[in-house]
Amino acid sequence: MSLPKPEELARVSYQPPARGWMEVKPDFRPGTYCNAASPKWLEWIDYPYPRAWSVADEDWQLPENWKEIVLEGMEDRLARFRSLKLFFDICVRCGACADKCHFFLGTGDPKNMPVLRAELLRSVYKRYFTRLGKALGELVGARDLDESVIREWFFYLYQCTICRRCSVFCPYGIDMAEMTILGREMLASIGLNIDWALASVAQCYDKGSHIGATPQAFKDMIDFLAEENERITGIKTPVSYNRKGAEILFVTPSGDYFADPGTFTLMGYLLLFTYLDLDWTFSTYAAEGGNFGWFISHEMGKRLNAKIYHEAERLKVKWILGGECGHMWRICNQYMPTWYGQVPSFLEVPVSPITGTVFENARVHKMVHISEFTADLIRHNKLKLDPQRNAHIKLTFHDSCNTSRGMGIFEEPRYIIRNVLPEGHFFEMPPNTIREKTFCCGSSSGINANENMELRMQGGFPRANAVRYVHERYGVNHLGCICALDRATLPTLLQYWVPEVEVTGITELVGNALVFEGEIERTTDLRDRELVGVGEQEGGEEEE
Amino acid sequence: MTLKRLLSERRAAILEKWRDRVFGCYPPETAGFLRREADHFSNPVAYRLTEGLKGIYAALVGESSAEQVSAHLDEVLRIWAVQDFTPSQALAFVFFLKPILREELAGELKADAALTAELLDLESRLDGVALLGFDVYMQRREKLSELKVSEMKARISGLLRRVGVDPATL
Known part of the structure; x- marks a missing residue:
């Protein structure tokens, strides 16, 4: 390959190809994810599947029956949290939330649009818990749960700060924060946690x-x-x-x-x-x-x-x-x-x-x-x-x-x-x-x-x-x-x-x-920074 | 007519094309949003990128000093130094301007040979802008490393002061 001239470089189109969101997989670039939790923290709090693993690894060493655990976990949460089922079913993809997330605005990554971040979980819900999804699959936005989906959850559920700005703009009040926490719970159930939090x-x-x-x-x-x-x-x-x-x-x-x-x-x-x-x-x-x-x-x-x-x-x-x-x-x-x-x-x-x-x-x-x-x-x-x-x-x-x-x-x-x-x-x-x-x-x-x-x-x-x-x-x-x-x-x-x-x-x-009785003359603030006006009297000329 | 004057007159059209090309670096859904939302605070990336491009353009037509060009480059590169841009991708936006200028000024260039010489000179200066851009990009990456260290110190700064060590001197 010959070296590109600047003009040639400039002719390169950097526009990423338009592909369906399910096909675009996250790029775990250092600096954009948190390290995997050390097993010792999981042991301290009796959390499941402690193991030494790294986010950059090909193999995240998931437990053998990880899929069963996640799906059972989702079923359990659908039964316990009516909100989750409601949030899954009610979204009409109006897009009101799409450009309200600071992570979307800051990263430019479309999967940080709250509607799409929720879709990462919703697509699995559809595939395994709705008749339409079971029958029609991808046609209705349902998809199989595989390891790449888990990686995607890990990447994007830790790119949500549970701040709920999106829910202010959602006409239905769908609370992405609740979904993020429940999603993180499911990740934790197969031993996927971040070190800083754990x-x-x-x-x-x-x-x-x-x-x-x-x-x-x-x-x-x-x-x-x-x-x-x-x-x-x-x-x-x-x-x-x-x-x-x-x-x-x-x-x-x-x-x-x-x-x-x-x-x-x-x-x-x-x-x-x-x-x-x-x-x-x-x-x-x-x-x-x-x-x-x-x-x-x-x-x-x-x-x-x-x-x-x-x-x-x-x-x-x-x-x-x-x-x-x-x-x-x-x-x-x-x-x-x-x-x-x-x-x-x-x-x-x-x-x-x-x-x-x-x-x-x-x-x-x-x-x-x-x-x-x-x-x-x-x-x-x-x-x-x-x-x-x-x-x-x-x-x-x-x-x-x-x-x-x-x-x-x-x-x-x-x-x-x-x-x-x-x-x-x-x-x-x-x-x-x-x-x-x-x-x-x-x-x-x-x-x-x-x-x-x-x-x-x-x-x-x-x-x-x-x-x-x-x-x-x-x-x-x-x-x-x-x-x-x-x-x-x-x-x-x-x-x-x-x-x-x-x-x-x-x-x-x-x-x-705060002015106390019996205090000494305050010359600095609590950070030891000189207050405005201190030392001016010594300077001779006072300003009105 | 000199090239600078021509560039000044065609500023809006050229900047619009340049901006459009820069936004095209993002996935289509995002590019659409960057082009659409005009509010400074609801669309901060588009706003700051546009400000940076305007500044660089002004420097090229001689309206602002050469010293200021680094600050204008920084408007763009401080964003791209943390987003998913490799260094070459982050700097390519400077070169986007070359074909845009040739395309936009095609008629005038054909009619006036003197303009071509001026354009070649301008393109050389654009190369210089890109080189300055490498400095700015690296400064931003170095800043990130520095922040990691200073944050580690800040996390225990109270403790350091407790044992008589000024965190700022470490």
Whole structure:
């Protein structure tokens, strides 16, 4: 073959051929998938078919009767989840969802159109569970279940972040997130799991948090952050652990106590609780607010969630306060009563000890999100705040999928933001990228593994594109959020697409702004960055 | 008429063809969507690719500085460095412009021999743009590697600070 001239190269058509979707098989390009789970994690949590395998292998070493297991699993789920059968049967291929998925927008892969991603599962359902599909096969979009179909499920079900943006646009409300979780359950039933999610699940189950921190490490780290508070503000922020009889159990994701910038949000929690003289405790057993279990199966989600409530019962607290977490919130609000078949009777309906507000919306699960709690405090004028301490911050707010689209927390964080930032420092992204139409961070649902970086950059591109817009137009330099997974993944996303913008939790901004009696003069924010106006007096000329 | 002026006048038609050819790199269903949806935020890939092409074109006709061409290339290549494009596929879009220009300006080229010399010069400069594109593409791939490392550090940055190590110095 002779070397191509540039002109010849340019004549090559890169347009992939138009073929039926069943014929196009996924290309497992490194950077676009998560590694296979190590067998040890499966053994820790007693998950089936632990084995050492790699996604790049020709042979995934499926159990001999894998097909039977998957089909029986589908039959079982069709019987248990009416929603699944309904979602399979009701879709009319209207295409309303097609261009709403951030993974479709970012990857350009048509199989990331939610309608097609669902079709990967639906085609098997049709073939084995509908008369028409059994008789007419491919003519009606039904297909045999073979190993290539399983590979396709694995590839695309881990290219869905369970964010449910598509379901907002679906006229029938078909929930792709439910289908993804059930599909992942079926994959897990034949030993196909991703390492990042399984490692987090196993360590949370065994040790208490996704990162596998021991109770000692947990305490040590949080004590350190309390010391940091004292260094910066002059205020001691005492922490209590496993204290029986406390009024409130506080639970937050491990991202808040080990990884920046979550750590600064945790410092904000401690400052707020000290300011209020709140009767609260951490638990080293329920040391994880996040729940990667829910990303792999309902059963595992329940197993991890149960720890929070067992601990609440053991410590005899009245109610639970949750930190800035996304999926913890959605799980407790939406899944708990179904999982347990009852509400936790050992807890009381949450009442703010400061304002007396009864959180009626938490009547069932007895858990309040810190944003609701703080917004209520500000509404009742219980916090002395100095917004000028956040004058170096121009903020836009990312609605985290689970808290916003999942549960409708739209106003509370915005209300807090407006009270802790100087006027004119908050800028919304365009309407079709926020609130219920918010774009996902692209790394949620257990796929924020390092080896999956290219996919994450693609999936998060629509979000970053809107952030870039407000950065360029208004000079926004911070992206606020109330979800720990966002705080873990958005910094990386923005470093690629909009490196001028940093990520912050909202309670960090509250911590900056809170004015204590007896505090030392605040010269920096909680990140040790100099505040606006500091040192100007020494400069001689003061500006009005 | 000089080539630059001609390119300036025919900008809309040439850019439209170039853009269309670039969108044609995607599967048909996706290409259709990229061409159809006009909203900047609902169709971010099409928007940013178009901005990049416009910028490169402006640089070619001398409306923006040569230094800015890397930034315009980056608009396109930062997307393609993470999508399913090999390096040669990612850079081929620069060369797409050559046949488009010859086709679009066929009449004028025939009528005015001087234009052909100018076109040859422009094509050489396009080759230069493609070479700069390799730098930009590589910078983006290097950025991805750097992000993997910095994310690993960020995951334990609190711990590092706890033991007195500034994560930024690692």
